Amino acid sequence: MTTAFHRFAVRHARTTDYNGLLLQRKRKIKLDNAELNTVAPASPSVPVSPVWRTLKSFIFWSHERGTIQYDVMVTVILLFVFFSPMVISFNDRPVQRNPHASGVVVYPDGKGEFVYQVEANAVAGTSDAAIRASLLNIIEPISGSISISRYEPVPDKKGTVVSYKVWVQRE
Numbered sequence: 001m002t003t004a005f006h007r008f009a010v011r012h013a014r015t016t017d018y019n020g021l022l023l024q025r026k027r028k029i030k031l032d033n034a035e036l037n038t039v040a041p042a043s044p045s046v047p048v049s050p051v052w053r054t055l056k057s058f059i060f061w062s063h064e065r066g067t068i069q070y071d072v073m074v075t076v077i078l079l080f081v082f083f084s085p086m087v088i089s090f091n092d093r094p095v096q097r098n099p100h101a102s103g104v105v106v107y108p109d110g111k112g113e114f115v116y117q118v119e120a121n122a123v124a125g126t127s128d129a130a131i132r133a134s135l136l137n138i139i140e141p142i143s144g145s146i147s148i149s150r151y152e153p154v155p156d157k158k159g160t161v162v163s164y165k166v167w168v169q170r171e
Contacts, residue, residue, distance in 0.1 A: 104142060109167065113149060116142075116166040120153070123164060135166050145171045 063069040103119035116139050123134045132148055140146060149167040156162045 103163075104138060106143070112169070114143070114168050114170075116168055117154070118164045118166060120161045120163050131164070135164060139166065139168060143168065143170070147171055 057063060058069070058073060061073065063073070103122065105117040107115055107117075109115045116135075118135060118138055122138055123131055125131050125134050131151070135151060136146075136148060139148075146168045149169055151164050151166040153161040154163045154165055
């Protein structure tokens, strides 16, 4: 069965030669013995079990939203995300922050100055100049260039000095 289009296509088939020029060739195709095969190709020779087919559909995520299979996949992913850190040791704990070796606590006093509380065992010296120099050596690495306005010792109930309160201004 030949149609007008087939006859036209056969008569006007074009090809190019080596120089890029179009040449017309007439070809005759005998369609008298042509057969149209409408049968689908044969199924694969290896049988696919329903279990493998289901696993394959989960791996390639071929289910629509709102189906039971989609909900199962999302639930499995959420269970993995929330419960795997309890089972698997990822060794990604945050580093514990150790306070400064001298035990310095900083808080503002409300007048534009900062108050540093330094433990007494970190301060060396007994004279005013030695205590100021020692406090400055402890506080400057923490806060940068500063000047000490004043300081006062903080005693415990027995009267021994436990820490120093130091009022500081930034330069």
